Structure formats: structure tokens, C-alpha cells
Amino acid sequence: MTATRPIPLRYPEDVEHLDGAARGELRVPVCGSCGEAFWPPSPVCPRDFRRDVEWTTDAGTGRVHSWVRFHKRYFEGDDVPYVVVQVRLDSGPNLTTTWTGSGDPVLGEPVAVSFREVGDGVWLPEFGPGGAGVNPSRELAARIGPVGVWLSVLAEVPAAEAAKAAQVVEDLGYGALWIGESPAHKEIFTNATLLLSATTRLTVATGVATIWARDAVATEGATQTLGEAFPGRFVLGLGASHAEAGRGNGHDRPLTALREYLDVLDSDRYQGPRPDRAVPRVLAALRPRMQELARDRTAGMHSFFVPPAHTAAARERLGPEPLLVPEQAVVVDADAARAREVARKHVATRLALRNYVNHLRALGFGDDDFADGGSDRLVDELVVCGDPQLVAARVREHLAAGADHVAIHPLTGTPGVEPVLDQLRALAAEGGIRS
Numbered sequence: 001m002t003a004t005r006p007i008p009l010r011y012p013e014d015v016e017h018l019d020g021a022a023r024g025e026l027r028v029p030v031c032g033s034c035g036e037a038f039w040p041p042s043p044v045c046p047r048d049f050r051r052d053v054e055w056t057t058d059a060g061t062g063r064v065h066s067w068v069r070f071h072k073r074y075f076e077g078d079d080v081p082y083v084v085v086q087v088r089l090d091s092g093p094n095l096t097t098t099w100t101g102s103g104d105p106v107l108g109e110p111v112a113v114s115f116r117e118v119g120d121g122v123w124l125p126e127f128g129p130g131g132a133g134v135n136p137s138r139e140l141a142a143r144i145g146p147v148g149v150w151l152s153v154l155a156e157v158p159a160a161e162a163a164k165a166a167q168v169v170e171d172l173g174y175g176a177l178w179i180g181e182s183p184a185h186k187e188i189f190t191n192a193t194l195l196l197s198a199t200t201r202l203t204v205a206t207g208v209a210t211i212w213a214r215d216a217v218a219t220e221g222a223t224q225t226l227g228e229a230f231p232g233r234f235v236l237g238l239g240a241s242h243a244e245a246g247r248g249n250g251h252d253r254p255l256t257a258l259r260e261y262l263d264v265l266d267s268d269r270y271q272g273p274r275p276d277r278a279v280p281r282v283l284a285a286l287r288p289r290m291q292e293l294a295r296d297r298t299a300g301m302h303s304f305f306v307p308p309a310h311t312a313a314a315r316e317r318l319g320p321e322p323l324l325v326p327e328q329a330v331v332v333d334a335d336a337a338r339a340r341e342v343a344r345k346h347v348a349t350r351l352a353l354r355n356y357v358n359h360l361r362a363l364g365f366g367d368d369d370f371a372d373g374g375s376d377r378l379v380d381e382l383v384v385c386g387d388p389q390l391v392a393a394r395v396r397e398h399l400a401a402g403a404d405h406v407a408i409h410p411l412t413g414t415p416g417v418e419p420v421l422d423q424l425r426a427l428a429a430e431g432g433i434r435s
């Protein structure tokens, strides 16, 4: 009689994958040099033979590439017949696994991962139908990982410099690049197109595209254009911005305006080529009612200018599924006084905007905190000044409070993109900052 089915051995190159499976995560190696995910695990990239292998948490979705039904009982206890399926992950590589579906797989059908203990505490991924049914917020959270970057400077520097900066962000391993929009700088969808074109795997998110800048029909067309051209790499962040943004198309009733805007986006009038999977939308949301709209109508929310306490309250309101992405301003600088000065300038600019002041009042700050560009307490709550370890600690605070992804926003006292990138390099070198 044949032996019982053996348990996989823990070869060194498989440990990351097996430990991930035990936690319910599909961990897949990615080449740091060419950016391609590959399978099976190996210390070298199968495409360019570089020894620059990193690991990423895969969204665990893909499509059936091939399958076969086994009738022979190779091991005692095999429940024949059983189906083995080869899944092409959305991230690229093919994975051969057990099929959990009740019927036969259909070539090309969308699938999602689940995990099963096969004995001795060893867990393995398996796949069944349902990729299309995976919660898009959770899928997005897995795709962009816990740490990204928020850069306003890319709207202000020449395209060649911005492209190079986006490549640095990608190479440093940040999961997403959030870009801003202001009436005095680059148009955000055009800029997103340039940055997506300049990179190969980085997710680019508008953080945020203001609804007063273009009507919903134009936004929908731009979103579908980018989603189709750059599958899985674009996120639409929308917001009502603030009353002082100076566009002059009326800022009363931002909630109603956003609701109506989403109605148009949902109306399905776009007839051009679409991405396989809908581009995720998030809303800029500081106050409770906007957070509820984000929860009810989109993949989640993006918050800006918030301490971890705000993140905790937002998570409570959202519930477990919606995406929660706070921006975190930082000044990585060993000179504490200089850093504080840069931070206070950033805070002072926003204290001139009514919606930020109202939001901070709701968090318990008062007039004393708003005087003279912001009290030390206020500045410290909103901007982390100091070494990379301090920034890593604040990122972890947001994550512990319920954030899925923290968009790090380096502030500098000098113009241009290099001082910003220097901070991002210092942070990437700090172990605690990345997954």
C-alpha cells in the first residue's frame, strides 16, 4: 500500500511562501531588478538571473490557465478523482495548486486563493472560483501594501524629473504613489498618465482629483482610459477639496455634489475599451459623513493631515473592509529645529483652510493650537520630524489604528524633487518602514 501524502519540506527558498500561507497570505517572489513576479521561488530571477529577489503579498487572484483530473490514488487517503489546476496569477506567474471548486474549472475563469492546513501546521494555497467576487477593497489593500508615498512636488517639476522620481519610488519598493492636484499646477490625470508610462509596476493614485476641476463624465473617461492602458495600476481618488481652492464653480454642499458625481460615474455611459476589472475609487474624507459616503459608495477613503487617532476613529466608522489610506507628512532631518520649521510652514498653510480647521477642532484642538502657525503639540501630531525610526514608528501607529496603507509625504525646505527623494531613500533603508 502506498504511504500517506507527504507534507512539504521547508526548503529555505520556500519558507517565506509557507509562512505566508499559514498567515493567510499568498507570498510570491518578485525580482527587484526587472520587477517581475515569478514562480517557483528561486534565489535568482529566471529572466535576468539577478540575485535581487524580494517578496510581495499577492492579491491571490488570477485565471484558470490549465487543469487536469487525477484518477489514480498515489497516496493513501487521496480522495480520487481530484483536480489540479494551473492558475495564471493576475500578477504574472503560473501556480499549480489544488482546485477547491465543486465543478470542473473553466479555462480563463476568474479564481481566488484560499488556504488549507495539510498537516503538521503546514498550510498551502489552493484556488477556486470567485476571483471576481473578491472584495475589491481588500484586493487593493493587498496590491499596494502597507506603505506608499504622497508627493505634491511631481505636479511642480518638469516631466523628465517627475518620471525619474516615480522610477525611484518604484525601485525603492513603495507600493503606491499618490499625487495631488492644485489649480496652479499640472492637471492630475495627464500627470498620472506620464508617471504610469514612466514606470512598470507602481500603482499611481490621484490623492485627490477634485470634482470641481472636471465633470464626472470627463473623469470617468480618463479613469477608464488609464485603467485599460495600465491594468491594475491606477486608483481614482476623488474629493470636494476646500472652499478656498479658487475654482469658483461653487463649493456648497460637497456631500451632495460628491454623491451626484458618483451617480454619474456609476451610470455606465462609457462605451470605450475598459479594463478587465473596475478601477477602484476612494474618497478624500476627513469628517464622519464623508467617511460614510466613502464606505457606502466606494472602495474606501483617503485622509490627509491626520493623526493616528483620526485613523482609529475612521476605521471604526468604516468597518473592516473599506480601504483606509492616511497621508503622513514627515521631515526626515537630523536637525530638529530646522525640521520643525519646515513642518510648521506646512501646518500653517493648511490652518488657513476652513475645512482643515473644522476637522482639527473635531479632534479636540482649539484656538491656542491654531495661533502662530500651530502649537508644538499640533505640529507634532500632524508631522513627524526626525530620523527614519520615528517615521517608521508613526507609520506603525497608523497601521495599528486600522490603516491599510500609509502614504508618506516628505516635506522639505528646498525646492525640487531630489531632497524629497533623499528622504524616501533614507526611509526605505530603515527596516521597519516596509512590509
Ligand SMILES: [Zn+2]
Binding pocket: 031, 032, 033, 034, 035, 036, 045, 046, 047, 048, 049, 050
Ligand atoms: Zn528580473
